[in-house]
Amino acid sequence: MTDVLNQCGQVWLTASPLQRVGAFALAALAKVSHPDRLGVDAFTAAVDMMTRHLLATADVAKAADAGGFWLGASYMLWPNSKINPTARGKQSPGQRRELIAEWRALPESATWPDVPCAYCDRPACKWFGKVDIPLGASAEHRNTTAPGHEGTPLCYPCVASLWAFPYGASLSGGRVAAIHSWDDAFLAPVTRLAVKRTLAKAQAPAVRTKAQPSWYARELAVLEAVRSYDQRIRAGVELIVLSNSNKEQLLRVQEMEQPVAEWLRSTTTRSDRRAGYRVLVAAQASKSASGEAFLAKRAFEDPAAVLHRTTAYLLGRFSAKGAVSAEVSGLAPLTYSYCIEVLMMDEKDVARLKGLAVRLAALLGQDSRPGPFGGFMRANAKGGDLYGWFRTQSVQWLLKTRPAGMSRILLPVEDYRLLFDDERAWSHRRLLVFAVMEALVEAGWQPMGSAEELEDVSEAAESFAVEEGN
Template identity: 75%
Template sequence: MTDAFEQQDRVLLTASPLQRVGAFALAALVRVPHPEQLTAEQFAAAVAVMTRHLLVTADVAKAADPGGFWLGASYLLWPNSKMNPTARGKQSPDERRELIMQWRAMPDPASWPGVPCVYCDRPACKWFGKVDIPLGASSEHRNTTAPGHEGTALCYPCVASLWAFPYGAALSGGRAAVIHSWDDSFLAPVTQVAVQRTLAAAQVPPVKSKPVSYARELAVLGAVRAYGQRVCSGVELFVLSNSNKEQFLQCQEMGQPVAEWLRSTVSRTDRRAGYRILAAAQGTRTVPGEAFLAKRAFGDPAAILHRVIAYLLDQVSARGAVPVEVTVLVPLVYSYCIEVLNMDEKDIARIRDLARRLAALLGQDSRPGPFGGFMRASAKGGDLYGWFRSRSVDWLLKSRPAGMPRVLLPVQDYRLLFDDDSAWSHRRLLVFAVMEALVEAGWEPKGATEEFEEIAEIAADLDKNES
C-alpha cells in the first residue's frame, strides 16, 4: 500500500482529453512547464490552490455576488457536489468550508476500492461519478456498472486533473469550451493562457457582452495563429455542460493540415500579406470574416477556397475590373490547395497553364461579356464542358495567339476538370487562375453596368451554393 500511496501525487497524461487539459492546468497553476514534471510538493500546492478558490465561496450567498465565480461554475461543472447542495442556504460558512475540504481531500487509503484507475491503471482511491467526472454517469446508477462497482474508479491525480480542467477552459454561456490537442508542445502554452484568463475572470464581476459569432472557433483560430512552432496534430474544440439542466457535449476538430497552414499565415511573410483579404472574403452581412474562416476551418475547409472565388467575382462586379488583390492571394490560394486540399503540384501547374491560354482567349475582347460567359459556365449548374467545346474550335481556327498550343483543353486537363475526384475544386481553382492570368496580362474590361451586374449574380449564386 505504501508504493500505491506514493503514486497518488504524481500526474500522468492519459487518453482522456479533459484529463490531459486538466493535467496541464494543474502544472500551470504552479508554473511548471509540463504536468509530468510536477513534484509531490508542487502537485499538493496545485490542489491546495484549487481548494482555496472553492473555500472563498463559503462566505458567498449567491453566485452573482463578489467571490461567487466558482460557485456559479459549480452548477455547470459539479452539480450536487458538497459545495452546492440543496440545503446550502441553511449552512453556515464554517459548515460549507468543512464540506468542501472533505470533498477535495484524498480518501483514506483504508477505504480504497482495490481496483485500478480507469485512466492510468494505477490504484484507484475511490469510485467517482457525475459530480467529479464531466458527463459521467451518476455513482447512484448501479445498473450502468458491473456488480460491486460504485461508479468509475480513479486515482487521486486523475480526479484532481478533472477538477482542474475548468481552469484550462473558457466558461461562458452556461458551457465550458476546451481546446485540446495530442501535440503536448501546443497544448501546454494554450492551456497556460486559458488558466491565466480563468484566474483573471474569477477576480472580476461578470460583464454582459454582445455574443460574437463562432466565438469559440475563433478562439481556436487565434490560438493556432499565435503558436510559434509547427502544429503537429489536429486541434480539438470540446464544448460541454455537466449541469443538471443540460447534459451537452459537442466535439469538433480542426485538422492538422489546416491548423498548420493557418499558423503559416503568420510565420511566412509571403502568406502574411494576403491573410486579411482571405479572412475578410469569408464574411457575410451578419458574420465577420475571421469568425466564418474559423468555422469553415473546422467544418468545411474546401469552402474557404470557394468563398474566396465568390468574393473576387463580387469585386469584379463592384469595380468593373479584376481586383489586383488576386496577386496578393496567389501564395495563399495555391499553398492552401496543396497543403490542405491535397491537390497535386503538377495538377495545379496544368491548371495555371490552362488559365493562361484562357486569359489569352478572353483578353482579346475588352467587353466583360466573354469573361462573364466563362464564369457563368464555371458556376454550379453551368455547362463548362460545352463552353470549352465551342471555344476550342474558335481557338484552333481564329483566336490562338502565336506560340500558344493548338489544343485549348488537352485530354489531361479535361480529366482534371471533369473526371477527377477533386474536379469541382479544380474548376474553382481554374476560375482563380484565370483572374490571376488576366491581371498579369493587364486586362481592363470596358462595358455597361448591366454586364458587370451579371457577374455579381454569378458570385451570389456561387456563394449560396458553397456556404
C-alpha cells in the same frame, strides 16, 4: 499524503482529453512547464490552491455576488456536489467549508477500493461519479456500472486533473470550452494561457449583465491560438464544448485537422502568406459574422469552402468594380498553398490548372468586351454547362491567333479529367476561376463595354457568389 502520492506516482498523461487538459492546467497552477515536472510538493500546492478557491465561496450567498465565480461555475461542472447542495441556503459558512474540504481531501488509503484507475491503471483511491467527472454517470446509478462497482475508479492524480480541467478552459454561456491537441508542445502554452485567463476572470468583479457571445467565438479562439503559436503544429486541434449541469448534458467535439492548423499558423510566420491574409479574411465574411469567425468555422467544418468563398468574393469585387480586382495577385500564394497543403491537391494538378488558366486568359483577353468572361463564369456556376462552353471555345482557340508557344489544344485530356472526372472536380473548377482571374490581371486585361454589358457580367458574378452560400 506524501507517502501515498509517492506510491501513486506523479501526474500521468492518459488517453482522456479532459484529463490531459487538466494535467497541463495543474502544471500551470504549480508554475511548472509540464505535468511530468509536478513533484509531490508542487502537486499538493496546486490541489490546495483549487480547494481554497472553492472554500472561499462558503461566505458567498449567491453565485452573482462578489467572490461567487466558482460557485456559479460549479452548477455546470459539479452539480449536487458539496459546494452547491440543495440545502446550501440552510448551511452556515463553517458547515460549507467542512463539506468542501471533505469532498476534495485524499481518501485514507485503508478505504481505497483495491481496483485500478480507469485512466492510468494505478491504484484507485475511490469510486467517482458525475460530481467529479464531467459527463460521468452518477455514483448513485448502480445500473450504469459493472456489478460490484460504485462508479468510476480513479487515482488521486487523475481525479485532481479532472478538477483542474475547468481552469484550462473557458467558462461562459453556461458551457465549458477547451482546446485540446495530442501535440503536447502546443497544448502546454494554450492551457497556460487559459489558466491565466480563468484565474483573472475568477478574481474580477461579478458582472450582472450577460454579454451576447459573438458568432463562432469558440472556434475563433482556436484560430487565434493556432496562429499565435510559434512552432510547427504536429497534430490536429480539438475544440471540446461541454456542460455537466443537470439542465443540459452536452458534449460536442470538433477537430481542426493538422494540415489546416499548420497552414493557418503559417499565415503569420511566412511573409508571402501574411500579405494576403487580410484579403482572405475579408473574403470569408458575411452579414452575420466577421471574416475570421467564418474562417475559423470553415476550418473545422468545411475547409474546401474557404477556397469557394474566396473565389466568390473576388467575383463579387468584379461585380462592384467592373474589373478583376488586383487583390487576386496578393492572394495567389495563400490560395495555391491552401489547395496543396490543406485540400491535398497534387502540385502537378495545380500546375496543370494554372497552365489552363493562362490559355483561357489569352483567349478571353483577346476580346475587350466583358461578355466572354461573363460567359465563362455562367458556365462554371452550378447548373452551367462548362463542358459545352469548352467545346465551343476550343473551336475559337483554333481559329484565333494564339500567343507564341501555346498549345493548339485548349483542354487536354488530363485537364478535362481534373474538371469533370475527379472527386475534387468542384474545387478544381473554383481554383480554375481564381487562376483565370490572376492570369487576366497579370496580362493587364481591362474590360470595356456598355453599361448594359457590364451590368450583365455583374449579375453573373453575383449569381456565382450567391451559389457558394455561407
